[in-house]
């Protein structure tokens with residue numbers, strides 16, 4: 001007897017049915033398969049093009065000998081190492097399978113049905129996605145005309161049902177940042193019982209003097225949580241390890257909601273190796289900055305409008321149809337990120353900073369297309 005078709009949608013929570021899956025930058029192998037091109041340049045996911053440090057490769061090779069065992073659920077060594085590096089107590093740290101997981105943990109732990117999360121309209125998509133999947137209750141506040149978080153408007157959007165505000169600083173996909181003075185004013189206006197998460201995935205790339213040094217703000221603001229990652233400047237995107245820093249009483253509660261072995265053994269070893277080699281960060285930041293500045297000049301020379309960036313990517317806007325431009329670049333083997341998923345439609349595309357030769361290839365392709 002054949003069984004009646006099951007209506008799975010009827011089984012699911014409404015938030016799941018409405019949610020569209022996260023759409024990542026296209027993987028190189030997929031574009032190679034689709035277009036039959038030998039050489040592809042991927043400037044789509046804000047990764048570090050420099051690759052992992054030799055010390056990281058050594059650390060994960062050694063750690064790999066033990067992968068028949070479960071990893072340390074408490075990430076003891078990594079926690080000790082990061083606590084020392086940041087000069088915070090180990091109990092104020094939580095690690096995740098990427099900082100992505102820490103965002104998810106925060107939303108799951110804090111927000112109940114009927115409550116809400118405040119974030120910006122054109123910001124990291126995962127805030128809206130994770131909120132919708134769990135509780136369908138996000139409040140997306142428009143950016144300022146300068147493509148920055150509108151902190152006064154975000155503060156005004158907070159209501160008695162708000163549990164969490166997420167500020168992406170610098171912001172993905174715009175690359176813009178909010179200053180320490182703006183953040184101070186914002187924090188002073190937010191009720192103590194609303195948690196403010198600062199997503200600082202691109203923290204190490206920032207060179208602006210008035211960018212907030214939020215670690216120093218934690219003691220004055222127990223409702224503040226910082227999210228950082230090893231995926232970007234540290235080149236560990238493929239391993240997945242990020243962390244949250246906050247008040248030990250809150251972090252202790254968050255630990256209850258994470259999976260027991262959420263950070264794998266290789267990631268923990270790699271994270272420690274990155275911390276031991278922190279001196280590499282400055283060079284990585286400076287090389288990125290030099291290429292970022294060069295790309296801005298070249299893109300503007302081509303007639304494209306760029307948004308000032310403190311990250312390892314540039315948002316390109318302009319008179320041209322940027323969505324079409326991204327599609328044309330793809331045909332030439334250069335993967336950039338069209339901005340439909342970020343709600344920016346055909347008006348914008350995001351280009352991650354690659355190695356100089358990769359950036360040159362992107363510029364050459366753009367010249368061919370625009371001429």
Ligand SMILES: Cc1ncc(COP(=O)(O)O)c(C=O)c1O
Nearest residue numbers: 098099100124172201229231242
């Ligand atoms: C602003 C922002 N936050 C968080 C993440 C997630 O990073 P992770 O790889 O640590 O999960 C990203 C990744 O692109 C990001 O852009």
